[in-house]
Amino acid sequence: MASSPILTTSLPQKQLTTSSSSAAGFRLPPPEKLAVLLDKSESVDLVKQIHAAILRRNLFLHPYHPVLNLKLHRAYASHGKIHHSLSLIHQTIDPDLFLFSAAINTASTNGLRDQAFLLYFQLLSSETVPNEFTFSSILKSCSTQSVKAVHTHVLKFGLGLDPYVATGLVDVYARGGGDVVSAQKVFDRMPERSIVSSTAMITCYAKQGNVEAARALFERVPETERDIVSWNVMIDGYAQHGFPCEALMLFRELLAKGRPKPDEITVVATLSACSQIGALESGRWIHVFIKRSRIRVNVKVCTALIDMYSKCGSLEEAVSVFNDAPRKDVVAWNAMIAGYAVHGYSQDALRLFDEMQGTAGLQPTDITFVATLQACAHAGLVEEGVRMFESMGQEYGIKPKIEHYGCLVSLLGRAGRLKQAYEIIKNMEMEADSVIWSSLLGSCKLRGDFVLGKEITEYLIRRNITNSGTYVLLSNMYASVSDYEGVAKVRSLMKEKTIVKEPGVSAIEVDDRVHEFRAGDRNHLQSKEIYTMVRKMSERIKSCGYVPDTDAVLQDLEETEKEESLEVHSERLAIAYGLISTKPGSPLRIFKNLRVCSDCHTVTKLISKITGRKIVMRDRNRFHHFVDGSCSCGDFW
Template identity: 40%
Template sequence: MLGGGIRPDSETFSLLLRSCGRFSEERFGETVHCQILKTGFGSCVFLATGLLSYYAKVGELGSAQKMFDGLSVRDVVAHNAMIAALANAGRIGGARELFDGMVQKTSASWNSMITCYCRSGDMSLAVEMFERNPIKDVISWNAMIDGYCKLGQMDMALGLFERMGSAKNSVTWNTMISGYVHLREFQVATLLFQKMQVENVRFTEVTMVCLLSACAHLGAIEMGRWIHGYIKNHRIKVDVVLGNALIDMYYKCGRIDSSLEIFHSMPMKNIFCWNSIIVGLGMHGCGREALEAFHAMKKDTRIKPDGITFVGLLSACSHSGLVSEGKKCFLQMVDTYGVEPRIEHFGCMVDLLGRAGFLEEALGFINKMPMKPNAAVYGSLLHACKIHRDTELSEHVTQCLLELNPSDGGNYVFLSNMYASSNRWEDVERCRRIMVEKRVQKIPGCSSIEVDNVVHEFIAGDTSHPLFYQINSFLDEICMELRELGYEPDIKSVLHDIEHEEKENSVKYHSEKIAVAFGLMSIGGGKPIIVVKNLRVCYDCHEVLKLLAKLFGREIIVRDRNRFHHFRQGVCSCNDYW
């Protein structure tokens, strides 16, 4: 426009300032300010107020204050903008002083102060301001709900949410769903989404991203696919944020093929997209494919690998037994890419060496670390000791873990299991006594499976599921058939010195076996059985699931705490290397 010799007017500058404020274009906004002064509009009160609002939105408090002080006429819009600027800068006292001095207050004035208190975490003053507000609008309600959600006070947020009645908008729903997802209450988030559907509320990109995150954690593939279908049908643009959420959801729900399809269809990819696909391939045991993705990423000169990239690569090498490749990646981090290794990278290297059987090298690696090892690092070595049946090193590593975190029941259980496998029952009892004295609890195994868009959770020892007895009866029948295929329960690591039959029952009712049995009963059409577990899959369950996949001719996919296991025709994708 300027190049064409057309002189801008006040409306031109007003539109530009609004655009700059909306997209936080700081440098261009300053250019617009210069043009306003050059073209003789510096004394225009309307544009001066617009500049004040712009500087408030981009967080330039000093410039906003200068504009406010220089105004000959300070209307309610100017006051609201200055209150917002002070509030955004954390100058709550100044914002409140300006607010109290206003003769005429609009909804924007009240909302600025409510938002100000919510952001500072002072919900008592936010409530006081909210209740005094005579012109509550949806922004007022949403600000309060958002404040409670950010503090994790979901009961308070839900109370306001229900009080709103029909005044809710899509932002209100998104805020609640996001709050539950942030607190890892994924089941509640998905139930709220279903209610949102019933009430015909329009979904936004924010809704999609939050829900895909919930589906990813729950392993709710059917709901995830429904959301993906909704995105396609309503032609919602799949940008890097939404695309990354889809990649993340599919690989965490066991469908790495769909993740790759989304990834390759994206015209633009950022570092988060590349990291997701590398981590996803690693979790599914596709180590060489993860390395290939990394080499492809390097061809894009705009993308620079970061710490998460190398966590994904090292983990991928560990799960696939690529020891030399993992060592090479670790060296390249600093030498080639200038990424300083953090404790999680050292943990991945210990895991890589330990899984491959290089236990002494892994211990030496820990001793040479530039920082103090944490529980995750020692935990990786401890698991390797279990795989390679090194009881002596197990005791040493467990002692290190107990010194780090004496209240972690998992360490005592692990050591007890090692003693039990060697029939050292006196040592087992000693561990149990210590657990009782210290009041430490073993984390119960928990497995979940999605059936007809409902996620069912099974916890070891819990009989509350309405079909519990039918599932157990079916599981008993399965076990009888498995014995005909040569299956013998692995009871070496059962904790207690009890009768043989009791030990068999102890491993029979592990949560992942119950979840898979329920899936076989409930999911027809040859669809894969997808289960998510909070702990590592034990050896006995791993063997049973291989046999079940063969017996029923079904693919069984289990996501445990560390990786995915795809069971097909009697074999697992991990090749028994986990």
């Protein structure tokens, strides 16, 4: 091409307005035809050819040129040539509103926020009046801060009630669960609400954790209008805010209705709900559903399956999904490494850590290190763990976060290097949280270092960095040295500060239903049979020489009473229910929200031996696999 745009635009206008002038026997199609060709262009080369022809034929001042320019912009953008498409506006004299709005939209949807705002300001200073398309485009680039200014412009130009603009505003205010009040104000004033605006508002409530308001609005949307996006927001909202059972129920409701069809996002959210309550049967059922309904098993679905199987206690199935996955990103590898770690297969976790960097050629992330450090901590691999922690910063340039320090502290604590762990906490760059302190206190109790344990606890109480766990640990430490005055002191302190001990809850899934038990619970329909089984088990394990570990009780009670309250700890009720309601020999999977106490740990080992059942127990910290009288954690957790 001999002529540049600058040269062609300087040619006399007379010649430019002819659209089909012939040169060397070639007739250029009229501009209307070129527009159609641009819309249908299948390759960027064709778009470039047409662009060249427009330049060559001096169509710049043709009355149809603005349309052509807009089509060119769209064609470049649709072929992913964002830079080409955006540079058109700079080559255009007096770009019109449509080109401006289209360019702002292209910049916004491609994450070029600064460029979108530059174009928006250029438009405002050119005295072009923005329309609803301009605003819905620039809103996509707004942050929760910049939206206020754009909102003012919206009102100034009288577009506050436009459904697209209002939806865009609700969407930005809702982003990151941000400004629910402003979002609601805009939403309430909308004369007509589309499913898109309602979904934006439901998202806003859900992200805030206000699942009740989200559900109420979801129910107000007519059933025929609910699309899969709104269902997904609702299911995910439940799953992410501590309502996994509701998430699962809503998913079943969606299937019962038959439409809309669940997609990848629906199953990922529902699988996450299964992981939280250890609903393995439901998780397996969703896996079958995914295969049957031909939902695309992308890397996110794969990772959700790996995570679900490993968190629901079936490491074998997690491994099989991982091995069959055609494509795995670092998140999938992290999920598998974490799976091995939490189940106590530390060597496998570390092997995968090497493979990930070797054969897969992926760089570990901070999350990878949480998993590998946990693996080291669970297996007592002190030197490896410390080396791993140091290599994070030195070799990989990853700054350790509180979670990494947490793993290091638990690793050192487990090895009995309590003073070193204490020093690390004191010298950390960030403030230690209650999790990290509880971990060190747990180690103090386990190692019988009552002096350091007491020093730490008193320091925590003085500085008001405590949770119910801290008090329970302190009380347990007093109890372990039979200092019942100390125990009483802690109890009155807890009363004074109105600290309620988090109740232990254990769950077991039987026949697709999750049954939950609290300590001493008598609410279950089969309560009588459950307690009969509890007593039967107690007698059998006592005849094997078991003596209850009464240190594990918080209260200062008479020996016999202590024994009874241990006997009805929530996990024992769940195990007893499992024993009476499942086939002999089948494995039991128990999920507990707190750490398993030492006495229940001993008892579960014995039950696994006398019943010949494999018992998989997930507590707050890790998985325990009880088989034939011993546990995979090696009695250290």
